[in-house]
Amino acid sequence: MSFVVRSVFLAERIYNVDNSIRVFPNDVETIPLEKLPLLDLHAKHVDLAKQFDKYLLLIFLRHLA
Amino acid sequence: MRQQQAQFDRRDVKVAVISFAEPSKLVRYQEHHRWPFIMLADPERQVYQAFALKRLSWFQVFSPAALKLYWKLLRGGMKLERYDGEDIYQSGGDFLIDRDGNILFAHRSQDPADRPALVQLLDAIDDIGRGTSKP
Numbered sequence: 001m002s003f004v005v006r007s008v009f010l011a012e013r014i015y016n017v018d019n020s021i022r023v024f025p026n027d028v029e030t031i032p033l034e035k036l037p038l039l040d041l042h043a044k045h046v047d048l049a050k051q052f053d054k055y056l057l058l059i060f061l062r063h064l065a
Numbered sequence: 066m067r068q069q070q071a072q073f074d075r076r077d078v079k080v081a082v083i084s085f086a087e088p089s090k091l092v093r094y095q096e097h098h099r100w101p102f103i104m105l106a107d108p109e110r111q112v113y114q115a116f117a118l119k120r121l122s123w124f125q126v127f128s129p130a131a132l133k134l135y136w137k138l139l140r141g142g143m144k145l146e147r148y149d150g151e152d153i154y155q156s157g158g159d160f161l162i163d164r165d166g167n168i169l170f171a172h173r174s175q176d177p178a179d180r181p182a183l184v185q186l187l188d189a190i191d192d193i194g195r196g197t198s199k200p
Contacts, residue, residue: 033162036111036112036115037107037109037112038112039088039105040106041088041091043106051103052081052164053079054077054163055077055078055193056080057073057080057081057162057186058083058158058159058161059080059081059102059159060084060112060156060157060159060160061082061083061084061085061157062156062157063086063153063155064084064090
């Protein structure tokens with residue numbers, strides 16, 4: 001599953017490529033969420049696309065405290 | 066956030082918390098905090114980079130707003146846990162994504178105190194649900 005990703009609020013775009021994650025801006029408009037290298041607490045890969053039905057709020061932490 | 070989980074549930078919003086810490090450290094963190102959300106690790110910070118979350122400068126990390134936040138947290142009884150080796154300069158952020166892949170809300174923190182308020186997130190979600198969000 002690939003996702004067209006755009007920021008409606010900030011009029012910015014997140015760009016990505018097929019297998020390797022790249023920083024925007026770039027010229028590719030899809031981001032394969034299932035391929036993002038996210039790990040669960042058991043260090044197993046997580047398919048982000050399977051984690052939600054309607055909306056997903058991603059909260060990126062700074063350092064742990 | 067924990068108390069407001071019902072408000073996210075009511076809006077069909079799943080919450081995932083992402084850290085650049087190793088999963089083993091996140092286990093310890095989660096044992097302490099017990100967040101009712103999905104906890105995910107991005108130790109290589111590839112996802113942070115994909116979402117353009119940069120490292121902050123010293124002046125941003127120790128901005129007056131950040132120092133005020135730290136002081137408030139410490140006065141409120143927050144106890145600092147030691148997670149050695151953490152990068153204090155990495156910025157955080159908040160993104161709301163829908164099933165069509167749109168990022169409906171994006172906030173990249175400019176200093177440690179710069180986070181959207183819960184009510185701001187909920188208002189954004191409600192605006193999106195009503196179709197009144199600004200392009």
